[in-house]
Amino acid sequence: MPTNKAVVDVIEQWSGQRPEKMSQNLQDWWNQTASDSDHNALLFKPDGIEDLLKRLRQAFPASPRLESGDFDDGGTVKTVQDLADELQPAATGAGND
Amino acid sequence: MKWLLGALLSAVAPLTAQNAPVSLPCDTKDLAKGVDAYRIVTAQVVYVNCDRTNLLQFDTTATLYLDAAGDRKPVAGVVASVKLSATEDPWIRIDMTKAGGGAPLEKGKDYELDLAPDGRATISVDVKRKPALMNGPFEKLTVSISTKPNATIKPSLVSSLGAEFQIYSNIALQPFDKNGPQFFELSALKTKVYHKAISVPIRTPVPDCGASATCPPPSPAEENVETFGRAKVTLMTDHLEQPKATLGVEGLRDFFGDTLKIQNEVTLGAVPKTKDDSTWYFKVDHEAGPGSLPGYAIEAKIAPTLGRPSIGGFTWQPALNMDIGAGTVATVKVNDTIVPSLGLTQLFRTESVGLEAVRITPAVSFETDKEFNHQNLIYDQEFQFFVGWLSSSRLVRAWRRFTELKKDTKNKDLAFSNEFANWGAGLQPYLGEELGGSVVAQTVKAAKSNESVKVPTYAIARLRPKVAASTEYKRISLTLTAVPRYLFTTEYTSRQSSDGKTIRLVPVSGFRPYGEAGINIGLDQSGHVALCTTYKLGSEPPTFQYTNTVQTGLLIKY
Numbered sequence: 065m066p067t068n069k070a071v072v073d074v075i076e077q078w079s080g081q082r083p084e085k086m087s088q089n090l091q092d093w094w095n096q097t098a099s100d101s102d103h104n105a106l107l108f109k110p111d112g113i114e115d116l117l118k119r120l121r122q123a124f125p126a127s128p129r130l131e132s133g134d135f136d137d138g139g140t141v142k143t144v145q146d147l148a149d150e151l152q153p154a155a156t157g158a159g160n161d
Numbered sequence: 162m163k164w165l166l167g168a169l170l171s172a173v174a175p176l177t178a179q180n181a182p183v184s185l186p187c188d189t190k191d192l193a194k195g196v197d198a199y200r201i202v203t204a205q206v207v208y209v210n211c212d213r214t215n216l217l218q219f220d221t222t223a224t225l226y227l228d229a230a231g232d233r234k235p236v237a238g239v240v241a242s243v244k245l246s247a248t249e250d251p252w253i254r255i256d257m258t259k260a261g262g263g264a265p266l267e268k269g270k271d272y273e274l275d276l277a278p279d280g281r282a283t284i285s286v287d288v289k290r291k292p293a294l295m296n297g298p299f300e301k302l303t304v305s306i307s308t309k310p311n312a313t314i315k316p317s318l319v320s321s322l323g324a325e326f327q328i329y330s331n332i333a334l335q336p337f338d339k340n341g342p343q344f345f346e347l348s349a350l351k352t353k354v355y356h357k358a359i360s361v362p363i364r365t366p367v368p369d370c371g372a373s374a375t376c377p378p379p380s381p382a383e384e385n386v387e388t389f390g391r392a393k394v395t396l397m398t399d400h401l402e403q404p405k406a407t408l409g410v411e412g413l414r415d416f417f418g419d420t421l422k423i424q425n426e427v428t429l430g431a432v433p434k435t436k437d438d439s440t441w442y443f444k445v446d447h448e449a450g451p452g453s454l455p456g457y458a459i460e461a462k463i464a465p466t467l468g469r470p471s472i473g474g475f476t477w478q479p480a481l482n483m484d485i486g487a488g489t490v491a492t493v494k495v496n497d498t499i500v501p502s503l504g505l506t507q508l509f510r511t512e513s514v515g516l517e518a519v520r521i522t523p524a525v526s527f528e529t530d531k532e533f534n535h536q537n538l539i540y541d542q543e544f545q546f547f548v549g550w551l552s553s554s555r556l557v558r559a560w561r562r563f564t565e566l567k568k569d570t571k572n573k574d575l576a577f578s579n580e581f582a583n584w585g586a587g588l589q590p591y592l593g594e595e596l597g598g599s600v601v602a603q604t605v606k607a608a609k610s611n612e613s614v615k616v617p618t619y620a621i622a623r624l625r626p627k628v629a630a631s632t633e634y635k636r637i638s639l640t641l642t643a644v645p646r647y648l649f650t651t652e653y654t655s656r657q658s659s660d661g662k663t664i665r666l667v668p669v670s671g672f673r674p675y676g677e678a679g680i681n682i683g684l685d686q687s688g689h690v691a692l693c694t695t696y697k698l699g700s701e702p703p704t705f706q707y708t709n710t711v712q713t714g715l716l717i718k719y
Binding site: 065066068069072083084085086087092095096098099100101102103104105111115128130131134136138139140148149150153155 | 188191192195196197210212213214215247248249250251252315316317318319320327361362363364385387388391393428474476507508510511512513514517518520547548549550551552553556557558560561563564577587589
């Protein structure tokens with residue numbers, strides 16, 4: 065189960081900087097950290113999202129698998145906190161069957 | 162940012178005394194309306210989300226009040242201590258005890274918690290990977306919480322849109338049977354339509370231990386506080402297709418034993434039902450050329466990137482590129498290209514500041530024209546290079562300027578806008594190869610006679626370097642694309658006379674460049690819709706018809 069710290073670690077590796085807030089918008093953060101970085105020429109969509117998805121799959125293989133559409137206007141992932149929320153797997157065999 | 166300034170000052174020279182109280186590094190305001198503001202786990206334990214990612218220590222006390230603002234009254238006999246949930250976690254944990262036993266929190270009530278009511282706290286934060294102790298006194302921080310049984314239902318991920326939903330409650334859930342909760346949608350007649358569903362907790366239900374008893378403090382699953390109060394609901398037989406719906410769940414109980422009220426509107430239609438992240442481009446042009454009557458041309462590109470399945474990290478990418486003329490364009494030739502393809506694509510980041518990344522896209526494509534006179538099967542291998550110093554987009558420049566302005570405390574309320582930068586520019590190199598051949602020999606007839614010519618099959622081996630450059634000034638952008646294609650084999654195409662009565666076979670080989678220069682004027686702020694004028698010069702496969710034309714039209718791209 066990904067902790068908030070582990071999710072922020074991935075965001076830091078992805079963007080090159082550690083966001084201060086869990087409510088940080090991911091697209092804004094990508095653009096904000098682009099200047100003089102190693103992703104200056106990469107757009108958030110599709111390149112940044114694709115790279116983030118790859119890193120998330122490696123870091124949290126047991127988590128629900130996100131897709132690029134989850135980061136679109138109608139998707140549920142806008143902020144670091146949203147990302148941490150969506151990566152939480154449901155309990156297997158939980159509940160009183 | 163007052164807390165950060167305090168932390169920095171403390172790191173440089175620890176202060177022994179400070180007159181003006183500083184803010185606690187706990188930003189509850191940004192999350193207050195969301196689903197992750199706080200969690201009430203038992204009648205004694207509350208977690209509050211401070212939104213911060215750099216907390217190392219957060220020790221203080223708290224005072225509990227019943228009701229809010231002017232009507233609030235201290236809850237007698239309650240002592241509360243505050244600690245950080247885990248290092249670099251945004252959640253702080255507040256443990257409350259009531260003198261003489263009993264539950265500090267009761268169900269169905271509104272409360273406020275004052276953190277650091279006496280201005281004292283021991284706070285340590287991470288500043289540039291070093292711990293920095295913040296010195297007080299601190300401003301008291303008031304946090305509102307409620308034990309009223311309200312919860313929110315939200316859609317889940319795109320891959321399960323309309324079939325899977327998430328429940329968020331600020332109060333921990335009691336354990337439940339997976340078939341217990343009832344999922345319903347509210348019909349247009351305001352009646353409840355139930356759907357068969359199963360529900361599972363996201364890890365941590367908390368058993369009821371008696372309303373007045375002191376419950377054992379539960380531990381969040383692997384230090385993840387968000388998992389309290391959450392459940393996943395999966396529809397078993399139905400799939401909601403409508404763009405919006407009012408949904409609800411009955412039968413879930415919170416820690417206090419109250420049945421949660423879960424009913425709200427959910428948006429389901431904003432994401433394409435194909436689950437694709439669509440990238441598309443459609444342009445209708447009015448066309449003019451030297452000595453010709455006006456005509457029309459249509460240019461379209463559809464290239465959705467499929468989220469799954471993937472092979473070795475490559476993602477499927479079907480595409481359709483089309484550039485064809487329609488109507489009468491007199492002697493002026495237009496591109497006549499229709500290329501559907503199926504490829505795989507993957508971005509490889511180098512994490513260096515020069516060549517930042519390479520996108521590799523192998524694909525199989527079928528080249529034809531609108532008359533279907535060519536049928537070329539091609540293996541197309543493209544490399545797209547991202548070079549940092551060749552790119553300075555307006556958006557990134559705007560963010561750089563915004564970040565500089567925000568450093569000034571006078572601009573602390575400044576909001577980001579694209580208008581912080583007026584111009585941007587970029588250049589992107591590509592290298593592609595096209596290998597394959599014409600799969601069917603074609604007999605092509607002249608349009609206005611019975612004359613025909615047989616176009617034989619042929620092998621294809623082309624090198625396709627490409628450079629795409631752009632400059633933008635406010636809503637105006639200039640684009641330039643140059644494709645100096647080289648044909649290593651001889652290909653064949655047909656050419657008609659201008660009167661359409663004769664036709665001949667034409668061999669094509671060697672250097673066959675093509676280029677476009679355009680000016681786009683954005684009609685919306687985001688640049689999705691633009692008026693455009695494009696000058697096209699050169700020839701493109703499969704017809705290699707020489708084009709020298711200006712097209713003006715409306716461009717829509719996403």
